[in-house]
Each structure stands twice: as structure tokens, then as C-alpha cells.
Amino acid sequence: MQATHAQLEAVLAAANHLLGARQDQMLTLEEWTDLARAVAACQEHKTADYLTEHDLEDIAERYALEWDEATDGPHPNLVE
DSSP states (O other), X not given: OOOOHHHHHHHHHHHHHHHHHHHTTOOOHHHHHHHXXXXXXXXXXXXXXXXXXXXXHHHHHTOOOOOOHHXXXXXXXXXX
């Protein structure tokens, strides 16, 4: 599979945010999820494949992140 230009730009943007967050000694779940989405899209995986159980629990319980089951995997609040 060849990643598209848009997918590579998304990975670069997410990596940029990750570097900035590291410099600030902070990293939000939203930033981590953005990176997981970008990498997953390039590798034909689901976002959830790159998140920990703890991340998925936080998304289900505390965060109102937009979630597309087709690209992200099953919604965390539906995972048993």
C-alpha cells in the first residue's frame, strides 16, 4: 500500500504536535489519538489498534472525541 500525500501530511502534522507537546512536557489524549489515526490510515489499520486499553477507557468515559467506526474501530464505549 502506498500512503497518499494527504495521509503523509496528516502523519507529519501529528508528529509535529507530538514534538511540541513533548517540549511542553504535555501530551493530550486528543494529540495521541490524532497520531494514532494518521499512522493507522497509512498502514490500513484502525486507530484503536494503536491505543491502549486505558486510552480507550478514557475516550469512553471522559472525552467526547469524534469517532468513526469505519476508520477508528469499534467505539470505545461499545467495547466490552
